Amino acid sequence: MPTGPLIYRQKLTTRVTHWVWAVCLFFLLFSGLQIFNAHPVLHIGKEAGFDYDNAVAAFQVPGALTMPSGQSLATGRVIHFFFAWVLVGTLLVWAVASLINGHVKALIPSGADLRGLPQDVANHVRLQFHHVRQYNVLQKLAYASVLFIALPLMIATGLTMSPAFDAVAPWLLDLFGGRQTARTIHFATMLGLVGFFGIHMAMVLAAGPINELRSIVTGWYRTDAEAHDDHAA
Amino acid sequence: MITRRNMLLGGAAVSLSGCTLLDGLTGGSPLRAFLQQAEGLTMAAQRALLGDRLAPEFTEADIRQGQRPNGSTNVTSDDYVGLQQSGFAGYALQVTGLVETPLSIPYAQLTALPARTQITRHDCVEGWSCIAKWTGVPLSMILDQAKPLMTARYAVFHCFDAIEHTLSGDVLYYESIDMVDARHPQTILAWGMNDQPLPVANGAPIRLRVERQLGYKMAKYVKSIELVDSFAGLGSGRGSYWADRGYEWYAGI
Numbered sequence: 185m186p187t188g189p190l191i192y193r194q195k196l197t198t199r200v201t202h203w204v205w206a207v208c209l210f211f212l213l214f215s216g217l218q219i220f221n222a223h224p225v226l227h228i229g230k231e232a233g234f235d236y237d238n239a240v241a242a243f244q245v246p247g248a249l250t251m252p253s254g255q256s257l258a259t260g261r262v263i264h265f266f267f268a269w270v271l272v273g274t275l276l277v278w279a280v281a282s283l284i285n286g287h288v289k290a291l292i293p294s295g296a297d298l299r300g301l302p303q304d305v306a307n308h309v310r311l312q313f314h315h316v317r318q319y320n321v322l323q324k325l326a327y328a329s330v331l332f333i334a335l336p337l338m339i340a341t342g343l344t345m346s347p348a349f350d351a352v353a354p355w356l357l358d359l360f361g362g363r364q365t366a367r368t369i370h371f372a373t374m375l376g377l378v379g380f381f382g383i384h385m386a387m388v389l390a391a392g393p394i395n396e397l398r399s400i401v402t403g404w405y406r407t408d409a410e411a412h413d414d415h416a417a
Numbered sequence: 418m419i420t421r422r423n424m425l426l427g428g429a430a431v432s433l434s435g436c437t438l439l440d441g442l443t444g445g446s447p448l449r450a451f452l453q454q455a456e457g458l459t460m461a462a463q464r465a466l467l468g469d470r471l472a473p474e475f476t477e478a479d480i481r482q483g484q485r486p487n488g489s490t491n492v493t494s495d496d497y498v499g500l501q502q503s504g505f506a507g508y509a510l511q512v513t514g515l516v517e518t519p520l521s522i523p524y525a526q527l528t529a530l531p532a533r534t535q536i537t538r539h540d541c542v543e544g545w546s547c548i549a550k551w552t553g554v555p556l557s558m559i560l561d562q563a564k565p566l567m568t569a570r571y572a573v574f575h576c577f578d579a580i581e582h583t584l585s586g587d588v589l590y591y592e593s594i595d596m597v598d599a600r601h602p603q604t605i606l607a608w609g610m611n612d613q614p615l616p617v618a619n620g621a622p623i624r625l626r627v628e629r630q631l632g633y634k635m636a637k638y639v640k641s642i643e644l645v646d647s648f649a650g651l652g653s654g655r656g657s658y659w660a661d662r663g664y665e666w667y668a669g670i
Binding site (some may be wrong): 211219220221223225226227230232233234235236251252253254256257258259260261263265269272305342345346347348349350351352354357362364367 | 437438439440442449452453454455456458459463466469470471472473475479481482483491492538540541543544545546547550628629630631647659662663665669670
């Protein structure tokens with residue numbers, strides 16, 4: 185357990201957007217699985233093969249993992265698109281605020297960070313965590329992957345499934361290899377985000393859940409005793 | 418209304434499973450009405466970006482299969498069967514409502530009008546897509562003949578088919594689009610599909626194509642077009658068979 189001083193580590197925008205995203209992704213995940221179940225097949229290509237086979241997966245998601253739990257495509261869509269808008273709006277607020285207050289830099293690994301990557305991996309494997317102001321390099325890579333790759337990919341592949349947005353930006357269809365491929369990428373990226381969530385929870389538990397939760401709720405984070413001279417961000 | 422009751426009963430039966438947080442959202446709950454406001458945001462955002470832009474069109478090589486029929490695939494009402502047996506020779510499209518000149522256009526005349534052919538992707542709300550070639554009369558041409566009044570805001574498509582059969586009679590399919598979509602160059606009354614007359618399963622004698630929206634907007638078995646200024650008096654007042662059942666009226670995703 186860290187015994188050093190409390191530092192103010194997470195800004196208000198970081199904390200608020202974090203929790204709004206958590207709520208959005210919760211509803212988006214389960215309503216998305218409801219929508220998936222209306223055609224529980226994933227294809228590669230421009231269209232869904234019925235007279236030929238371009239499927240890469242076919243399975244039904246159990247009702248326990250769909251929202252609502254009974255089959256209701258219309259309700260799933262109402263939930264999904266509401267939280268999709270909230271997610272997009274919050275990401276825009278976060279992006280503007282983070283560019284202004286320098287938070288973006290806190291997520292991008294430096295050269296020194298990357299040189300320390302093997303050591304950081306070893307630390308994580310041994311569940312040895314340094315409680316300092318800055319994120320460690322694996323944290324930076326994980327958070328940056330979610331915010332700069334996975335979520336934009338979710339939004340872009342989601343928009344590619346819109347017949348209206350395809351008229352606005354037909355190049356999205358070429359970029360992702362067709363509407364059905366975009367749908368498959370949308371699903372695969374969801375699996376990646378679920379994987380991130382699992383690791384995120386495991387790391388919070390391993391690093392000290394009280395301290396980690398306090399910092400993402402109140403902003404205040406207890407650092408290691410020997411680390412209080414660590415250079416401020 | 419049988420469908421809605423079944424949906425509620427279905428929801429109650431599985432309410433012991435995990436994701437029941439929003440199971441009460443089915444039906445006319447205020448929370449659902451709040452969440453559904455996102456549809457207005459989607460429509461405003463897309464309309465601001467869309468203008469008259471065309472939906473992507475594809476090539477002959479992209480037509481790799483027949484057009485998958487969905488929703489109603491047959492109509493058994495006496496009036497329709499009679500028309501079908503005559504090869505739709507007796508069919509005439511009615512254009513009524515808020516127009517200067519109500520029209521009745523016989524099938525032979527409709528198919529002889531200058532037509533537009535487009536190879537487009539049909540996106541079902543369920544998630545699948547299918548590419549086919551559609552041939553038909555631009556709706557704007559029909560509207561020009563009928564001359565909608567200034568008060569006309571929507572074109573309503575009344576159909577022969579009924580998905581739902583209740584004790585009080587069949588619930589006939591209907592859809593509506595606003596004048597922006599009605600006047601779009603790719604919005605056609607299709608009488609041909611993949612170089613053949615439109616098959617019954619796909620909505621013969623004519624079906625609507627609205628290429629920038631989802632499949633359920635593209636009414637099949639169109640009997641008449643009515644120009645209106647509001648949805649009052651149509652179904653549950655939400656402007657389409659599926660909108661009455663909780664789906665978006667603006668189906669651009």
